[in-house]
Amino acid sequence: MNEHDIEVLVTGGTGFIAQYCILALLNRGYRVRTTVRSLAREAEVREHLRAGGTDPGDRLSFFAADLNADAGWAQAMAGCVYVMHGASPTPTGQHSSEEAWVRPAVEGNLRVLRAARDAGVRRVVLTSAFGAICAGHQRMSRPFTEADWSDLNGKQIWPYQKSKTLSERAAWxxxxxxxxxxxxxxxxxxxxxxxxxxxxxxxxxxxIKNLLDGQPGSPKINSGFVDVRDVADLHMRAMTDPAASGERFLAIAGDSMWLADVAKVLKNRMGDAGARVSTRVLPDWLVRLGALKDPALRGAVPLLGLNLNATSEKARRLLGWSPRPREEAIVATAESLIRLGLLDHS
Structure with missing residues (x-):
């Protein structure tokens, strides 16, 4: 069976990673289906795909399905060989309860997997998160690997991390x-x-937008980065490679970076567009003080000074994955924000 005869379902077609997975599949010749909560968003998704360089025409079809209900999933799966499941419920509001995050994520994964099994799907590629690996640990002296799971008994676990951890565990x-x-x-x-x-x-x-818009500096926070095009490529490899069955794969390009170093990349590489970028490191006491009033800063406090390095050695070794350098991902992000007119020039 060649790609042109194979149907692949990508759940949550309005999502950033999902849209790049759809692009990668279409460019490889697959026929693609995607689920959206409301079919009213089909035009928007198609517009994004055209912005990504591909007009899918009739090789892409849309199905209405919600992770919180059974309706629509059997029809969306029927005849599919593979499923890329990236849809994830995101509760609205700063103070959404843990229950509002966890239960829909766990039940949503199980609903999709049950429908995939019943439809005779061969393999599901689950879009999980680093949040299912890195949370709740003491300071690590080595990079995180796929063998690590977030410790939900640890300190400062966010509902998002808990939802990603429990939903991936439920899937396995x-x-x-x-x-x-x-x-x-x-x-x-x-x-x-x-x-x-x-x-x-x-x-x-x-x-990246906040740095380009001139935020007054960066908290001392460390993060890994990866380009969405390489994440989609890793999904493609995990979908068909026999070595990927039963495995999880960390997607990171090179080593993690401090946010101030991300700012330096923008400052050095973006010319005039980087003029407003501050490479200043905000002192921890200032971040803690700001967090008392600003909920957006509150989540940063437990991460101050924490090295969250990880390794993609497994994906490289088993699947031949080779992501572009992290600096390229940073610059490509910045260039797209400029091109789309999404920066704040006030």
Missing amino acids: DFIAREGQGLECSAINPVAVLGPALGADYSHSIRL
């Missing part, structure tokens, strides 16, 4: 106990950068 438990031969791979990306396709972009891209 389902595969072991009820999968009936359904294969699964998981991708655990760090902060995902790369060219934005429109005004609806990922949380990680906001880091």
Whole structure:
């Protein structure tokens, strides 16, 4: 069976990673289906895909399906050989309860896996997160690997990290106990950068936007980075490579970076567009003080001074994955924000 005869379902077609997975699949010749909560967003998704260089035409079809309900999933899966499952419920509001994060994430994963099994899907590639690996640990003297799981008994666990950890664990438990031969791979990306396709972009891209918009400095926070195009490429490899079945893969390009070093890349590489970037490191006491009033800073406090380095050695060795340098991902993100007119010039 060649690619042109194979249907692949990508869940959550409005998502940043999902849209790049759709682009990668279309460019490889697959027929693609995607789920959205509302079919009213089809035009927006198609517009983003065209911005990404591909007009899918009738090789892409849309299905209405919500992670919180069974309706639509059987129809979306019917006849699919593979599923890339990246849809994830995101509660709105700064103070959403832990329950509002965790239950829909766990039940959503199980709903998708059950539908995939019942439809005779060969393999599901699950988009998990670094948040299922790195949270709750004491300071590490080595890079994180796929063998690590977030310690939910540790300090300062965010509802997002808990939801990603418990939903990925639930997926693996389902595969072991009820999968009936359904294969699964998981991708655990760090902060995902790369060219934005429109005004609806990922949380990680906001880091770059804030620097370009002239935020007064960066807290002493460390993060890994990876380009969304390489994350999509890793999904493609995990979908078809026999070595990927039953495995999870960390997606990171090179070593992690301090945010002030990200600022330096922008300052050095973006010319006039980087003029407002501050390479100053904000003192920890100032960040703690600001966090008393600003909920957005509150999440930064437990990360101050914490090295969150990780390694993608496994993906490179088993799947031949070779991501572009982190600096390239940073610059591509910045260039796309400029091109789309998304920077604040006030």
